Amino acid sequence: xxxxxxxxxxxxxxxxxxxxxxxxxxxxxxxxxxxxxxxxxxxxxxxxxxxxxxxxxxxxxxxxxxxxxxxxxxxxxxxxxxxxxxxxxxxxxxxxxxxxxxxxxxxxxxxxxxxxxxxxxxxxxxxxxxxxxxxxxxxxxxxxxxxxxxxxxxxxxxxxxxxxxxxxxxxxxxxxxxxxxxxxxxxxxxxxxxxxxxxxxxxxxxxxxxxxxxxxxxxxxxxxxxxxxxxxxxxxxxxxxxxxxxxxxxxxxxxxxxxxxxxxxxxxxxxxxxxxxxx
Amino acid sequence: xxxxxxxxxxxxxxxxxxxxxxxxxxxxxxxxxxxxxxxxxxxxxxxxxxxxxxxxxxxxxxxxxxxxxxxxxxxxxxxxxxxxxxxxxxxxxxxxxxxxxxxxxxxxxxxxxxxxxxxxxxxxxxxxxxxxxxxxxxxxxxxxxxxxxxxxxxxxxxxxxxxxxxxxxxxxxxxxxxxxxxxxxxxxxxxxxxxxxxxxxxxxxxxxxxxxxxxxxxxxxxxxxxxxxxxxxxxxxxxxx
Numbered sequence: 001x002x003x004x005x006x007x008x009x010x011x012x013x014x015x016x017x018x019x020x021x022x023x024x025x026x027x028x029x030x031x032x033x034x035x036x037x038x039x040x041x042x043x044x045x046x047x048x049x050x051x052x053x054x055x056x057x058x059x060x061x062x063x064x065x066x067x068x069x070x071x072x073x074x075x076x077x078x079x080x081x082x083x084x085x086x087x088x089x090x091x092x093x094x095x096x097x098x099x100x101x102x103x104x105x106x107x108x109x110x111x112x113x114x115x116x117x118x119x120x121x122x123x124x125x126x127x128x129x130x131x132x133x134x135x136x137x138x139x140x141x142x143x144x145x146x147x148x149x150x151x152x153x154x155x156x157x158x159x160x161x162x163x164x165x166x167x168x169x170x171x172x173x174x175x176x177x178x179x180x181x182x183x184x185x186x187x188x189x190x191x192x193x194x195x196x197x198x199x200x201x202x203x204x205x206x207x208x209x210x211x212x213x214x215x216x217x218x219x220x221x222x223x224x225x226x227x228x229x230x231x232x233x234x235x236x237x238x239x240x241x242x243x244x245x246x247x248x249x250x251x252x253x254x255x256x257x258x259x260x261x262x263x264x265x266x267x268x269x270x271x272x273x274x275x276x277x278x279x
Numbered sequence: 280x281x282x283x284x285x286x287x288x289x290x291x292x293x294x295x296x297x298x299x300x301x302x303x304x305x306x307x308x309x310x311x312x313x314x315x316x317x318x319x320x321x322x323x324x325x326x327x328x329x330x331x332x333x334x335x336x337x338x339x340x341x342x343x344x345x346x347x348x349x350x351x352x353x354x355x356x357x358x359x360x361x362x363x364x365x366x367x368x369x370x371x372x373x374x375x376x377x378x379x380x381x382x383x384x385x386x387x388x389x390x391x392x393x394x395x396x397x398x399x400x401x402x403x404x405x406x407x408x409x410x411x412x413x414x415x416x417x418x419x420x421x422x423x424x425x426x427x428x429x430x431x432x433x434x435x436x437x438x439x440x441x442x443x444x445x446x447x448x449x450x451x452x453x454x455x456x457x458x459x460x461x462x463x464x465x466x467x468x469x470x471x472x473x474x475x476x477x478x479x480x481x482x483x484x485x486x487x488x489x490x491x492x493x494x495x496x497x498x499x500x501x502x503x504x505x506x507x508x509x510x511x512x513x514x515x516x517x518x519x520x
Binding site for chain 1: 340355357359363376377403404405406423
């Protein structure tokens with residue numbers, strides 16, 4: 001009886017083992033195979049003359065241009081300018097968004113005063129304010145930073161406000177039965193409970209900040225990745241435009257990774273994060 | 280306020296003429312009188328909507344006293360049906376939440392040891408099983424050395440075996456700490472195993488007030504247990520043929 005059990009069990013276990021050893025390597029291969037194939041096709045089409053390089057530069061050309069721009073330093077300069085704008089705007093958005101969300105999340109009066117205007121303003125497409133911002137702030141750094149701050153402030157405010165308001169009332173009740181002061185309840189229960197929502201908001205905000213920056217830098221700018229791309233348009237340099245696009249893509253990816261890292265570090269109490277880290 | 284009846288003299292908890300209503304609905308608590316002596320273990324039974332939870336919430340200070348009066352010790356603790364641990368604080372930090380002092384961790388560790396959770400001091404609450412989480416909630420209640428402990432169906436969500444262990448644990452802890460206890464429960468057997476007195480609530484009034492004069496540990500096979508069980512079920516409207 002036990003013999004049959006062992007015999008039937010072992011091949012299954014073995015097969016499972018072999019599969020688990022092969023799966024990751026195979027997965028990586030198949031995941032990157034199709035993008036790689038697309039790039040190869042793109043290059044082949046350009047080389048064979050099927051795709052006009054005036055419309056789309058070839059991958060090899062893009063890499064070469066990227067290298068040339070790095071060597072003469074213009075890529076780094078523009079990248080730093082863009083990063084500074086995004087960072088400043090995001091910083092302002094974070095401080096303002098968190099501050100307003102705390103005011104409206106922690107007091108009824110604050111909610112009445114702050115939340116209604118915020119809910120109305122958030123329906124405005126921030127990009128439609130570009131003409132107004134140029135009128136108000138001219139064409140210097142201010143309108144660009146203001147645009148980034150405005151666009152990314154809302155997701156931070158909205159998510160943190162929601163997070164504070166949706167704290168489990170049972171936990172708040174528990175805090176009352178333990179005799180916790182208001183300040184201690186805010187510090188120990190409300191803020192940590194709203195932190196996951198704040199991080200979700202931050203992730204949206206980071207994404208939006210790049211979007212805002214692209215637009216801001218393509219209107220009346222004399223530096224930055226967006227300006228570099230607009231400049232290239234005048235000279236039909238599709239390779240430079242594509243380098244700019246690639247940089248924006250990488251920036252978006254990198255900033256998303258940073259927020260993900262923050263989530264893992266700050267929300268280590270969540271079972272899902274622990275599992276992800278040990279895996 | 281009128282003078283409290285002599286019977287309630289020296290009692291730890293006194294509820295006098297407590298009435299509670301929500302809007303135009305029938306009253307939830309109807310001129311309720313209840314006294315709990317220091318160190319007494321009282322089980323509160325009743326159907327859903329009989330006012331058990333409202334009484335407990337009032338005693339816990341979560342609901343206001345609008346009609347009548349409530350006297351209770353300053354140091355009280357509540358254990359709810361759900362553990363209500365903060366998931367973002369480690370178990371020991373949950374235990375001494377809001378407490379001051381240098382040796383907070385040591386105090387948490389010793390009370391966790393007492394409830395049989397000494398090995399999970401540094402665990403995250405979401406990794407605890409249901410029984411472990413309730414043990415932690417008990418530890419959080421006990422570390423405050425309450426004179427009056429309220430238990431709101433604390434074992435209702437646990438499986439039968441864990442519940443038996445938890446009942447034994449509560450019995451042991453009560454023998455050691457000797458605080459007054461009010462246990463809200465649906466379980467007649469639980470009341471008979473643990474309490475000195477069972478109180479059955481019906482439509483906001485006390486329908487039955489039944490002393491349970493059995494020495495501990497108690498056994499289901501005891502004929503007195505059987506008899507009291509019948510009495511309690513009868514007053515809850517369940518007829519045991």
